[in-house]
Amino acid sequence: MVNYDVFNGDTDGIFARHQLRLAIPLDTVNISGVKRDVNLLRHVKPAKGDLVTVMDISHAKNRKDVLRILESGARVEYFDHHDPSELIDHPNITYHIDTDPHMTTGRIVDSHVNGKNHIWAIATAFGDNHFDLAYELATAEGLDHEKTKLLKEIGLAINYNSYGKTEKDLFAAPLLVSEMLEDCGEDVFAISEHEIFSTLVSNFRSDMSTASCQEPYSIHEKGVIYKFPDEEWSHRIMGTFGNHLVNSNKDLACAIAVTNSDRTYRISVRSSLNNPYGAGNLCKAFGGGGREKAGGINNLEEGDLDKFKNEFGKVFS
Ligand SMILES: [Mn+2]
Incomplete structure (x- = not known):
């Protein structure tokens, strides 16, 4: 039996997957891509009894593949906050979908795991541009100014890395970022000691200043x-x-x-x-x-x- 984790290559997708797997460890085959590549489920070729866990990619845009996966006899667990369009009535699919404008997939996973390692969900709020909400959550979590600033930088830099046309435009492929997270375990701030992170932050700053000059x-x-x-x-x-x-x-x-x-x-x-x-x-x-x-x-x-x-x-x- 194979377990597939399929997730968006932005902060929300990668961090949601990480928080889920910290709470519910599983040997998985991982599939991700640049942010705009939303039809990621096309890559999944499952067999009967497999589990496909989907995070932060539109159900509406993947519906055909969800049907195909269910027809193969695999189970699907779907975490997302985009408008799903028509849900599929099938015993082997479980939906965790909340389209509230202040939701992120990370926050949906966060409540699914009862807030275990909640800090990763705060980073997804920064990544998905809910700054006011992210600051509120950071204060409630007791993070000081320095830690909050670092968490924001982590959320933004990893999100920035997801926007290329293809993976070639990115400094680190989403699956590489995901591996870096596994290396960090529960400690989100350990990201800041990784070389990938310094590369992302310095390029983020330089691209931002190029854009600001236009x-x-x-x-x-x-x-x-x-x-x-x-x-x-x-x-x-x-x-x-x-x-x-x-x-x-x-x-x-x-x-x-x-x-x-x-x-x-x-x-x-x-x-x-x-x-x-x-x-x-x-x-x-x-x-x-x-x-x-x-x-x-x-x-x-x-x-x-x-x-x-x-x-x-x-x-x-
Ligand atoms: Mn998202």
């Missing part, structure tokens, strides 16, 4: 759009830089458009924190998808950027 493509009172060139740093930093923009001005929405090699744009949209609605629907109108708070478009035709700019202005006015 001129906005369009700016109005409630929103800003940036256009980044097709370079590795752009693909790595676009998500984190978007989070940074909306955190620094809570009335501001933003969009980051990165040029793809085929003359299209990959766009990441964030609604403002004070009015967190509209990102997903805006992206859907241009063939993308997402939630109220955040959305994305993978291939916007070059000529449609002006149309996108106008719609962005209307949605966030």
Whole structure:
């Protein structure tokens, strides 16, 4: 019998899996990938009696593969906070899904294991950009200022590492990050002594400063759009830089458009924190998808950027 752990390559996915396996140790075959590679269940070829545990990847986007896995006679345990669309009624699947906007998969796993090693779930709140919540949880946990700052840096740097187009753009493949965590055991702060972590933090800082030096493509009172060139740093930093923009001005929405090699744009949209609605629907109108708070478009035709700019202005006015 094989146990598969399939998880998103961002902080939320990797840390949720780690906290689960600290509480419920299991020999597993691990599958992960860059953040945008959501259809990870396509890689699972299970047999009858296998267990497939899924964390932080959309059920809606993997539904066909969940069905295929269930038909093979395997069991599925599903932890996630994205909109699942239609659930599957089958005796061999257990859902732990909570789409509350302040949920992370790490926090869902945290309650599943009754808060054992809770600190890992706080890092997922930083990683998924719930700063106010993360600070609250850190205070309740009794973390001092220094420890809280370090935990935030850990959450952000590992999240930053998940945004490349392919694993080649990343400094460390998600499975390598996951192995580093296993090395740390229960001690989340031990991450800061690893070489991978220093590499992530120094590149994170340098990509952030490159991004901060770019001129906005369009700016109005409630929103800003940036256009980044097709370079590795752009693909790595676009998500984190978007989070940074909306955190620094809570009335501001933003969009980051990165040029793809085929003359299209990959766009990441964030609604403002004070009015967190509209990102997903805006992206859907241009063939993308997402939630109220955040959305994305993978291939916007070059000529449609002006149309996108106008719609962005209307949605966030
Ligand atoms: Mn997540």
